[in-house]
Amino acid sequence: xxxxxAPLPIQYGDFALWQRQALTDERAAELIAxxxxxLAEAPGVLELVTDRPRPxxxxxAAGSCAVVLDGARLNRLDALxxxxxxxxxxxxxxxxxLQL
Numbered sequence: 001x002x003x004x005x006a007p008l009p010i011q012y013g014d015f016a017l018w019q020r021q022a023l024t025d026e027r028a029a030e031l032i033a034x035x036x037x038x039l040a041e042a043p044g045v046l047e048l049v050t051d052r053p054r055p056x057x058x059x060x061a062a063g064s065c066a067v068v069l070d071g072a073r074l075n076r077l078d079a080l081x082x083x084x085x086x087x088x089x090x091x092x093x094x095x096x097x098l099q100l
Contacts, residue, residue: 046097 023031069077074088081091 043097046100048100 077091078088081088084091086094
């Protein structure tokens, strides 16, 4: 059964146009300066070892590593994320990159 939805009153293109009209050159410069300031001390690209040749045909075979965090560690992780203004996922991703 195909749902019968009414067409949306606006499309994504309308939203993008409104956003572009609201973004003046001065405001764009402010935003760019803000991001550059916040990312100034961010690490560069994560360089991973590439000393093994890639197969001619990718296999997409991979492994997994399960990690179970108890309640106390989750609470500390959430506190760390909150202090940084981040989500739990963002904190875990940062910790993963540190590990690499």
